[in-house]
Amino acid sequence: MDSTTYRLNRDCSAxxxxxxxxxxxxxxxEVSVMQTLGGNITVRIDAGLARIAREDVSAIEGFELPSETPVEGSGEFSETAVWEALKTCFDPEIPVNIVDLGLVYDLAIEPVAGGRHVDVKMTLTAPGCGMGPVIAEDARQKIAALPTVVTAKVHIVWDPIWTPHMISAAGREKLGLPPQ
Structure with a gap:
């Protein structure tokens, strides 16, 4: 990732x-862009790391968010489309999506009046992670943007406890971990 330093041209929520x-x-x-996966930006600041949402990228003077293949709201609804939407969600510290990290434990789709309700159970890599609600809301918004989704809920669960053994082969390769 580009470690160029940028200046903020306005106050920015993070x-x-x-x-x-x-x-x-x-x-x-001044901020240094560390990761841009999933449409959000992880930046290094004097106090550590921060996540800037896609809608605030214009605050980073001279920075342009790389274009991504749109998933949200495109095509027909399917379970595969939900999984693909989830694969666009990332922990801001780890360059692997939440599906390949093994964080998504369950996906249920129910027909409801006017469309579908999608319910997801996911966990986090660590119980004390304050980013959990942020990651879960990112996933919920991306699922809710799919065609015919009326409601979407993402629940954080702790059973079973996540371990690195839950990372997929693709995730392990991305992180440079040996195959299982």
Missing amino acids: TRIPAGDAITLAAGS
Whole structure:
């Protein structure tokens, strides 16, 4: 990833990583872009790491978010489309999507009046991770944007406890881990 330093051209809302606290980065602050996966931006700031949402990328002077293949709202609804939407969600510290990290434990689709309800159970790599609600909301929004989805819920669960053995072969390769 490009480690170029950028300046913020306006105050910008962000989320402190890993605490999950909402913060404001001041206009004129310098940030280094560390990760842009899933449409959100992880930046290094003086106090550590922060996540800037896609809608605030214009605050980063001279930075342009790389284009991604759209998943949201395109094509026909299917279970595969839900899994593909989930694969566009990332922990802001790890360059592997939440599906390949083994964080998604269950996916249920129910017909409801006017469309479908999607219910997902996922976990986190660590119980104290403050970014859990942020990652879960990102997943919920991406699922909710799919055609005919009326409601979407993403629940964080702790059973079973996540271990690195749950990472898929593709995720292990991306992280440079040996195959299982």
